[in-house]
Amino acid sequence: QKEVEQNSGPLSVPEGAIASLNCTYSDRGSQSFFWYRQYSGKSPELIMFIYSNGDKEDGRFTAQLNKASQYVSLLIRDSQPSDSATYLCAGDNQAGTALIFGKGTTLSVSS
Amino acid sequence: GAVVSQHPSRVICKSGTSVKIECRSLDFQATTMFWYRQFPKQSLMLMATSNEGSKATYEQGVEKDKFLINHASLTLSTLTVTSAHPEDSSFYICSARDSNGGRGETQYFGPGTRLLVL
Numbered sequence: 378q379k380e381v382e383q384n385s386g387p388l389s390v391p392e393g394a395i396a397s398l399n400c401t402y403s404d405r406g407s408q409s410f411f412w413y414r415q416y417s418g419k420s421p422e423l424i425m426f427i428y429s430n431g432d433k434e435d436g437r438f439t440a441q442l443n444k445a446s447q448y449v450s451l452l453i454r455d456s457q458p459s460d461s462a463t464y465l466c467a468g469d470n471q472a473g474t475a476l477i478f479g480k481g482t483t484l485s486v487s488s
Numbered sequence: 489g490a491v492v493s494q495h496p497s498r499v500i501c502k503s504g505t506s507v508k509i510e511c512r513s514l515d516f517q518a519t520t521m522f523w524y525r526q527f528p529k530q531s532l533m534l535m536a537t538s539n540e541g542s543k544a545t546y547e548q549g550v551e552k553d554k555f556l557i558n559h560a561s562l563t564l565s566t567l568t569v570t571s572a573h574p575e576d577s578s579f580y581i582c583s584a585r586d587s588n589g590g591r592g593e594t595q596y597f598g599p600g601t602r603l604l605v606l
Contacts, residue, residue: 411594411595
């Protein structure tokens, strides 16, 4: 069974620090990867997606993809208490028709 | 960005009744929609994949006769929880992909429906 693995956390960082969230995937056929943020009691919202090896930056967020290592990460710079949430990593299935989600990593940013 | 709506946002019902939840893609067409369930402090669990014009594909362990899915148009999928019981109380979330998008098209989530069965 194809899986996306994340450390459940919680990951605790102080305000202003860099938070690093990691994810590995088992399906080498996956080509597209997504990071979603889910606040408690709310549905997930898309933060970023990445298709190519390397880094992709969007404001305080940087997604990194290493297909050889089957590894995806999300860096959050200058972490804020409002970043405290559960972060879901997802990769598309081999057919590209659906996403496979990890169980999420809970991030806590303390002020 | 693409918008997915769900209705109702919250429902309380008596045990034994049926509840219908609607999921709509507002500004795009979705051949495929997905239904998830999430219990408090737990991860998303995919229940089924809803395919426009055909039968839904259910994940292992999900009762298709209890969770009826209808995807009658490219913008609407419904989930009916039949004969609901307290253990069905959960947060139900739908998501949709743009049919015209290629591989790697984002899945957009609806705001979710919180179901409480008394």
